[in-house]
Amino acid sequence: MSPIYHRVSIRKYLDKPVDDELIKEVLRAGMQAPSASNQQPWEFYVTHDHEKMTALSEVSPYAKMLKNAPCAIVSAYRKNCRLPDYAEIDLSIAMENMWLRCDELGLGAVWLGIAPIEERMKGCEEICEMDENLCAFGILVIGWPAEEKKQQDRFEESRIHIF
Ligand SMILES: Cc1cc2nc3c(=O)[nH]c(=O)nc-3n(C[C@H](O)[C@H](O)[C@H](O)COP(=O)(O)O)c2cc1C
Numbered sequence: 001m002s003p004i005y006h007r008v009s010i011r012k013y014l015d016k017p018v019d020d021e022l023i024k025e026v027l028r029a030g031m032q033a034p035s036a037s038n039q040q041p042w043e044f045y046v047t048h049d050h051e052k053m054t055a056l057s058e059v060s061p062y063a064k065m066l067k068n069a070p071c072a073i074v075s076a077y078r079k080n081c082r083l084p085d086y087a088e089i090d091l092s093i094a095m096e097n098m099w100l101r102c103d104e105l106g107l108g109a110v111w112l113g114i115a116p117i118e119e120r121m122k123g124c125e126e127i128c129e130m131d132e133n134l135c136a137f138g139i140l141v142i143g144w145p146a147e148e149k150k151q152q153d154r155f156e157e158s159r160i161h162i163f
Pocket residue numbers: 007008009010011060062063110111112113114151152
């Protein structure tokens with residue numbers, strides 16, 4: 001089945017590490033995303049460090065699962081990319097690519113919203129010690145799933161407007 005119809009938000013993880021090679025596969029999918037003018041404005045900060053993830057969990061009220069996760073990827077974009085107005089759109093595509101790839105690899109993941117909320121962005125930028133030129137965008141929390149969920153069917157014929 002296509003991961004589009006299988007991926008769900010997984011917020012509970014087994015106490016089992018995620019191999020770096022798998023994380024690299026996930027990052028490869030992220031970097032394979034299309035972007036405006038092919039600008040590829042992304043940078044990715046990967047951590048397996050419990051203390052760093054606990055610090056990141058304080059950045060947003062909806063990030064508690066980070067405290068019990070084996071791995072997280074914080075995505076960011078370069079402010080001085082060619083088309084900065086499109087950078088957050090480009091990063092969204094990269095995040096979805098990574099989330100879908102996690103699903104294909106049997107990993108469980110959830111996207112945590114950081115941008116455009118400035119306070120959350122600043123928190124991530126400080127914890128990751130990002131360069132001045134970078135803006136934090138989102139966090140993908142990754143682990144081996146410790147919960148099972150079925151995806152909702154969200155198809156609604158009424159949302160389609162033929163003109
Ligand atoms: C931009 C974005 C931000 C999100 N932020 C959070 C978050 O901060 N915390 C969280 O637990 N889930 C977060 N989610 C996950 C959504 O709540 C989830 O995708 C949605 O409820 C649909 O469920 P599903 O992913 O299982 O299909 C976010 C998802 C997106 C796309």
